[in-house]
Amino acid sequence: MIVSIVNDGDSAGALLPLIKDLRHTVQAGATMNTTNANQITIQGLRITRDLHEAEAAIDEALIRQANLLATMVRARREASVGAFTGQEALLRLVASQKSMLDASNEIARVHGKLLDVGRESGSFLVDDCPERGVLPVETAASLAQVS
Numbered sequence: 331m332i333v334s335i336v337n338d339g340d341s342a343g344a345l346l347p348l349i350k351d352l353r354h355t356v357q358a359g360a361t362m363n364t365t366n367a368n369q370i371t372i373q374g375l376r377i378t379r380d381l382h383e384a385e386a387a388i389d390e391a392l393i394r395q396a397n398l399l400a401t402m403v404r405a406r407r408e409a410s411v412g413a414f415t416g417q418e419a420l421l422r423l424v425a426s427q428k429s430m431l432d433a434s435n436e437i438a439r440v441h442g443k444l445l446d447v448g449r450e451s452g453s454f455l456v457d458d459c460p461e462r463g464v465l466p467v468e469t470a471a472s473l474a475q476v477s
Contacts, residue, residue: 367452374453381441388434395427 399420406415 370451370453374448374451377444381437381444385434385437385441388430388437392427392430392434395423395430399423399427 402416402420402423406413
């Protein structure tokens, strides 16, 4: 918007409130944009924290279930009971582990979708997930040793 100021007392006096309003509007917009950016950052940090905690909790549950499975089988062997003693409990535990693996897959999908949301919102909190189809060097090396 271009404003020409006429050098007489009435015009300058009439324009002064308009200029103050314009300055206030620009400052308010800048404050609103800064506040919005801060909120995006704050909420993004909270989501990142909670997401990583959820991922870690699923991993911990898988580890505990695997330990329980090993303990149950070891107990059956060391107690010298029948080969199928506790079999139904073992089967249920394995089913529970599969459910946890399914949950792990779903949380990974949530993670991917949240990364998309972060990029769209400009939060710059996109974490260090590998690109799709790319494994970190140490993971690839570990897999090579196993095979």
